[in-house]
Amino acid sequence: xxxxxxxxxxxxxxxxxxxxxxxxxxxxxxxxxxxxxxxxxxxxxxxxxxxxxxxxxxxxxxxxxxxxxxxxxxxxxxxxxxxxxxxxxxxxxxxxxxxxxxxxxxxxxxxxxxxxxxxxxxxxxxxxxxxxxxxxxxxxxxxxxxxxxxxxxxxxxxxxxxxxxxxxxxxxxxxxxxxxxxxxxxxxxxxxxxxxxxxxxxxxxxxxxxxxxxxxxxxxxxxxxxxxxxxxxxxxxxxxxxxxxxxxxxxxxxxxxxxxxxxxxxxxxxxxxxxxxxxxxxxxxxxxxxxxxxxxxxxxxxxxxxxxxxxxxxxxxxxxxxx
Numbered sequence: 049x050x051x052x053x054x055x056x057x058x059x060x061x062x063x064x065x066x067x068x069x070x071x072x073x074x075x076x077x078x079x080x081x082x083x084x085x086x087x088x089x090x091x092x093x094x095x096x097x098x099x100x101x102x103x104x105x106x107x108x109x110x111x112x113x114x115x116x117x118x119x120x121x122x123x124x125x126x127x128x129x130x131x132x133x134x135x136x137x138x139x140x141x142x143x144x145x146x147x148x149x150x151x152x153x154x155x156x157x158x159x160x161x162x163x164x165x166x167x168x169x170x171x172x173x174x175x176x177x178x179x180x181x182x183x184x185x186x187x188x189x190x191x192x193x194x195x196x197x198x199x200x201x202x203x204x205x206x207x208x209x210x211x212x213x214x215x216x217x218x219x220x221x222x223x224x225x226x227x228x229x230x231x232x233x234x235x236x237x238x239x240x241x242x243x244x245x246x247x248x249x250x251x252x253x254x255x256x257x258x259x260x261x262x263x264x265x266x267x268x269x270x271x272x273x274x275x276x277x278x279x280x281x282x283x284x285x286x287x288x289x290x291x292x293x294x295x296x297x298x299x300x301x302x303x304x305x306x307x308x309x310x311x312x313x314x315x316x317x318x319x320x321x322x323x324x325x326x327x328x329x330x331x332x333x334x335x336x337x338x339x340x341x342x343x344x345x346x347x348x349x350x351x352x353x354x355x356x357x358x359x360x361x362x363x364x365x366x367x368x369x370x371x
Contacts, residue, residue: 060113060121060138061091062130067246068102070274071148074172074195075127076104078146079111081349082125085356090119094133102248123359131162142363143167144355149271150292153179163187166366170355172272175293188366191355194296195272196348197281197340201250205257205282208329214238215318216259216284218275220246221267225311229263232315238322257282260329261321264288268309276304277343280336285329287317297343303335 059082065072082089091105092113105112113119124138127146134143145167152159163180166187171177172195180186206212215233219226223244230242241255256262262279270291277297279286288298289309300306305321307313324332355362 056086056088057122058088058090058119059123059125059144060119060141061089061125062133063091063097064094064129064133065097065099065103065105067098068104068249071128073104073198073274074148075125075146077196077198077345077348078125078352079105081352082356084349085353087356090121092119092133123363126167129159131159131165140367142359142366144359145169147171147176147180147271150176150179150269151271152176153183155183166363166369168355168359168362168366170352173293173296175295176271179292187369189362193348193351193355194343195274195277196343196345197274197277198345199281201253202278202282203250203254203257205284208260208283208333209326211258211260212239213241213255213259214322215261215263216241216243216255217263217265218243218256218279219263219265220244222265225314226263226265228311229265229314229318232311233318236319253278253282256284259284261285261287261318263314263318265314266291270294277340280304281340283333283337285321285324285332286336287314287321289314297339299335299339303332303339 061079063075079089090111090113121141123142123144125144127148147169151157152163154160163183163186168188169190171190171192174192177190177192181190215238217226217230220243226242226244230240233240243255256279262284264276264286266273268291271293273291273294276286276288276294286304288294288304288306290306298304298306305317307317
């Protein structure tokens with residue numbers, strides 16, 4: 049349900065868009081959530097940002113700002129390194145900071161320094177929240193809103209037993225390891241598809257829906273890992289190592305297999321999944337379906353609307369925080 053403020057307030061987003069990635073997609077979702085909440089919403093891109101059909105904001109060009117002066121905001125929404133583009137002229141406007149990765153808690157990462165700046169922080173998983181809280185230097189409240197999926201662009205997947213691909217290896221962030229895993233699986237006469245480069249989102253989702261098993265090889269540490277949840281939503285059996293941010297929705301031996309992040313272990317797990325009996329496969333897929341049902345955009349939207357409704361009180365806490 050949308051939250052209608054007593055007067056229309058303005059929320060400013062800032063982005064540096066080079067290519068469509070999961071982080072940009074999630075910021076787009078929050079942009080749409082704010083619109084649904086009855087806020088006036090605007091976004092300012094860096095000059096080098098890419099403006100083509102892969103940029104979701106091409107669908108709403110009226111919200112794209114050419115200058116800060118045309119849109120004095122009541123609050124600002126930041127994610128990742130958007131802090132670098134925050135104009136000093138905004139003064140003490142409340143800041144909503146979406147945290148999508150545990151790397152924010154790493155002192156060697158540039159994002160770490162931003163934790164001491166007052167903000168209301170929304171973490172995409174409990175693991176991310178625990179990581180940044182563990183630093184002891186977070187200024188402001190820390191909330192958790194689990195990532196939600198947008199199924200509107202999902203293709204109709206093939207019936208499980210009729211899928212043309214035995215195993216899809218998603219290795220955009222682990223190209224060498226993905227190639228090794230795919231090669232070994234192909235040597236066992238399996239129909240394997242390897243993804244190591246970015247492809248249009250529609251084709252990526254269609255590829256997941258064509259596979260019985262999806263092996264996801266992300267960075268060794270992630271904040272959530274949407275591709276794993278997307279593969280579950282499309283009815284595939286997921287094989288993915290523990291990357292910290294997936295612990296809240298990936299349960300080894302229940303809704304997925306979680307091998308060690310080593311070539312041999314990943315190959316063994318993929319072959320194990322492929323050898324599941326129909327009953328075992330259906331059990332895993334059913335458990336995964338239950339997890340997916342909890343990660344909806346509706347749930348994410350409702351949680352964010354609750355935050356917007358309490359923004360002034362939450363910002364008062366953030367402004368007084370001393371790490």
